[in-house]
Amino acid sequence: MSKFLSFEFWNTVARTILRNRILILILIFAATVFLASQWKNMRFSYTEANLLPDDDEINLQYQEFLDKFGEEGNLIVMAVNDPSLFTPEKFKAWNELAQELKSYPEVDFTVSIADLKKLEKFEDPGRFEMVPFIAEPDPDSIQVSEYQKELFDSLPFYEGLVYSKKSNTVQSAIYLKKDIVNTEIRRDFVVEELIPLIENFEEENDLNVYVSGMPYIRTLNSQNIIDEIGLFIGAALLVTSLIFFFFFRSFRATLISMFTVIIGVMWAFGVLGLLHYEITVLTAIIPPLIIVIGIPNCIFLINKYQQEIKKHGNQAKSLQRVITKVGNATLMTNLTTASGFATFILTESTLLKEFGIVASINIIAIFVLSLLIIPIIYSYMRVPKQKHLKHLNKRWIGGFVDWMERMVRHHRISIFIISILLLIASIIGIYTIRISGSLLEDMPKSAGFFKDIEFFEEEFDGVMPLEILIDTQREKGVMKLSTLKRMEELQQLLAEEEELSDPLSVVNLVKYSKQAYYNGNPKYYQLPTSQEQNFILPYAKDLGSDGTNILNTYVDSTGQYARMTTFMKDIGTEEMERIEEALWPKIKKIFPEERYQVEMTGKALIFQKGTNYLVKNLVISLSLAIFLIALLMAWMFKSWRMIVISLVPNLLPLLVTAGMMGYLGVPIKPSTILVFSIAFGISVDDTIHFLAKYRQELKANNWKIKRSVYAALRETGVSMFYTSIVLFFGFSVFMISSFGGTVALGGLVSATLLFAMLSNLLLLPALLLSLEKEIANKEVLKEPAIDIISEEDEFLEKRRKRKTKSK
Structure with a gap:
């Protein structure tokens, strides 16, 4: 691997890319067409998320139940809470609605007032027979009144099934055929048949019909997920492109970046189809996630290209150095990000495995696309003009870097005190976190079907x-x-x-x-x-x-x-x-x-047990992510002390976020549990960039700690700020979701990454300065396996050469 990430290797990669531009573009086009052809295999999940392993005892018990009685979530209920229902016209229309539903091939049977049977005793000969509850096809008002009285006063068997005594609510139970409950047929029936039929009934009879039941809830919930995928992708593209343009003030750079991440999104959908994975509430966030993670790659590459152009104006040399000097850094940061997602692959939950596989594959894919597309497209374009390079000298960015340097230089004690106070407050907050295994908690509260859920909870418990x-x-x-x-x-x-x-x-x-x-x-x-x-x-x-x-x-x-x-x-x-x-x-x-x-x-119990399973595995998966990244840092820097120093600024933001969850009442649940592994995998990228640059500065400055820390802070601060802002607003896009869990995921990851940026730019340099004797010697900071330099300065190389010659 050392050879794989060596300077010579990346020089070879750069030459290969730039000499085979047409072939590479053809290959990218062919891969995109192939993956686009796999979209036809994508399918949306028609079942609840089962977070438990297939061989878990709870799952086995549920399967045994299904073997005996078939699918249990096949009941749809519709109810009316209106006294005017018991008038001849509306009463007849309500019964006809139930009878019409019974005629649909997707419906197994219905239980409604029209279906009720009574056991009656007959004489001559003496016998008992089942007779319809509704004897007349067109009952008058007196007969309807008698039916109402008999139903509520004399038929306790049907309480909870056909009526509720709390407010004289009447309902009809629609049992779907069990073999279609977890298929697209169910969705088609609910969306195309049931909903229009009920809406027509409401309009004709001036009655409000409440509808619920797991098949109905699941259908509309999955429909919301489908609708939001496009919304997330559009919003992520809009937000990241606006921020990108604000930083670079270049339509060309913005369009190139958007083109790159759009291909990444196409590949993400293609991978889902190729692997025949369902689109769930988790995998639905991967395409916009690729946009959010892909844009920082574009920022590093384009920023480096423009810096090189500003230095010497040689386009070929600039493109060569973009690939050579940023390629290895971007690869390592993408690997650490992918590692955060890949830890889910090692869980025994199918849902999390699929999420981890698709996310980690596509994070590496967007790295490859960025590294290939951006240099190749720029190679066919004119050299950027001076106006495109103005952003490199923004005063406000300089002011931000100056502020960070002042804080690290003069207020290190304050930084440590604030960090300790945050740690203590976070630990207190963590103890107040609750665990939620509710199937309904994340569903959109403003949706009509959720208001119906609340009605049925009140009326039928x-x-x-x-x-x-x-x-x-x-x-x-x-x-x-x-x-x-x-x-x-x-x-x-x-x-x-x-x-x-x-x-x-x-x-x-x-x-x-x-x-x-x-x-x-x-x-x-x-x-x-x-x-x-x-x-x-x-x-x-x-x-x-x-x-x-x-x-x-x-x-x-x-x-x-x-x-x-x-x-x-x-x-x-x-x-x-x-x-x-x-x-x-x-x-x-x-x-x-x-x-x-x-x-x-039952499904509700399965979901709750699944949440407990996730909580137990959270510590394992996060520990694994920390371990993998620690191994990576150990291999890069050959120093266990650097591992400790690098992990502290990244663990503190996770603890702060967990504490915030406790204080804000955000529970641990399947959606929010992803926050920690995702945020850790992304935030450690900043640490890698900073420490790599810091080590380079140490060698250039004869192991003088302070000068090296401040130089590294100034050098990496701008790019870390850019990428953190993009990530912050990019993940904030998820907060426009109508799903509570997705909103919490977006908000918490955004907050964590913001804390992580400040922690890496303030706490990490402060630790390096305070522990200079322990880490500033050549024994601790040996020659690393690779040089990871995101913003390597040519002047620094020349300066080292001059110093070597002078000696």
Whole structure:
């Protein structure tokens, strides 16, 4: 690798690039066309993010549940909370809406007022039959009023399914076919069929319909992600181009940079398609991320080119030196950035692995594109005019560098005190950070579907299903009266939790059968006695004989497994853990482990457990990133002391950000957990640039610490400021998102990188000056494996040569 990054090697690279310009452009064009052809393989994720490893016990339990009952997130609910619904015209229209939905091939069955059945007793001969709840196709106002009274007063089985007593809300449950729930068919049905149908109903009947359910929420949420990809890319291009132009005052330089990163974005989409990865809430941020990370590459290359032109005006020589002297520096900084993302590859979570693979590949790809495209395009253009070089002498930049030098020269103690105070405050803030495993927390609060979620949480106590799988360990064990009584006890236990809705299971069905047997008297809505079970339980099975599959929804085909469904409010991980901790001892008491096996599962629980998994792996992945970068620094500088000094200014900003999260109430969750590895991988770039330049200055200044530190500060301060500002505003683009997690990610990374810039320009030089005896000797700073020089000055080289000759 040493040879790979040697000066001679980069000279060879430079000559190869400049002598084969046409061939390289053709190859870039061919690669871009090929990757663009892979866009057809891109697909958007139609499932919730599963952060757990595939072989995790929680995932295996969930898969077992799916094997028994199929996809659990197939319920869409629509509700009306309006007294005028119970007028003949609107009542009929509501029922017709449910019946029309039932006719769609994507719908398995519906449970609405129009679908309700009653068990009625008949004489001559004596028998029981299931009859429709709505007997007349066109009921008048009196009949509608009677239906309303009977529904709310006499049919407790349908409470939570068809109505809520809290404010007389009526709802219809639409069960999609399970095999289409995680496919594009679901999206097409929701977007193209269901939503227009409901909007038409609202307009014709002057009623507000609330819609929710996981398939509906997931569809609109993923649609928001799709819409925001274009928004992020456009905003990132706009912001970075404006900042770039502000710094360089050159349309030509700005357009070249934008052209380069746009090709990088095309490649990013192509890599996603080539690897057949889904576009998730994480991979969706990669294309704009490439823009934000690619622009600093362009800044270093173009800035160096313009500096060389200003020195000697020789274009060929300038382009040669751009590649030779900036290529290795830019490669190392891109490698450290890619390392921050690559640590996610080593996790066992498929979602994070895919994110890490695509991000790290494309960071290296944008480096290659920058190194090839910018010198080649400039080689075909005229030499920049004097007006294009004015930005190199901006007074305000000089003022900023002067301020930094004054702080390091005269206020080192203040810098250390402020750093220590920030560290202490951050540690206090870290202890207040909470963990959130909510599926809904990151969803756009201003979206119409989120307001509907809040309505259903209020009326029906939640929309996120929590499933309990009960294994009786014998066929037909579910319908045993002893098992049903245990299940009823568990349902009462769950109903006592405020965060959970009243559970639904076969118990409700059996209790309804007994009520129906006793002429629909609601006081008999209870489990049958041992004497009644033989002639009442068969009616429970008959309730599903009309194709509505109500019984099959809660009992598997063997009768050995029962399913109990409750719905959760939008609670966090800590609250869910409290509920689990309180429930499990009682569940095990109700269902002895030697006779029953009970498992708690469901998508909401999977997501919360996944968040806990991420938190545990955060320390591992971040430690790995620090270790990899420390190894890189050790290889570059051959000094463990330099490793320590280089890590301190980069770890402090991470701790400050973590403390800010605690103080601002931003929880640790899948989106914000990425902040630390991303920010560390990027911020360490500044350290590499500064220390490399510092070491070069030491050799040029006969190991005089102060002169070398101030020279390195002045030399690298401008480019570090430029790139940090671009990164700050570039990541701030994510704050325009409607997703809370993406907003937090953008804000936190921006803040971290700003802290990191100040830390590298103030704390790092202050440490070098304060520890000069320990690090300023040739034994500590041996000849490095490579010279990483971002802004190498030719004058410095000549000065070294003159000093060598004079000796």
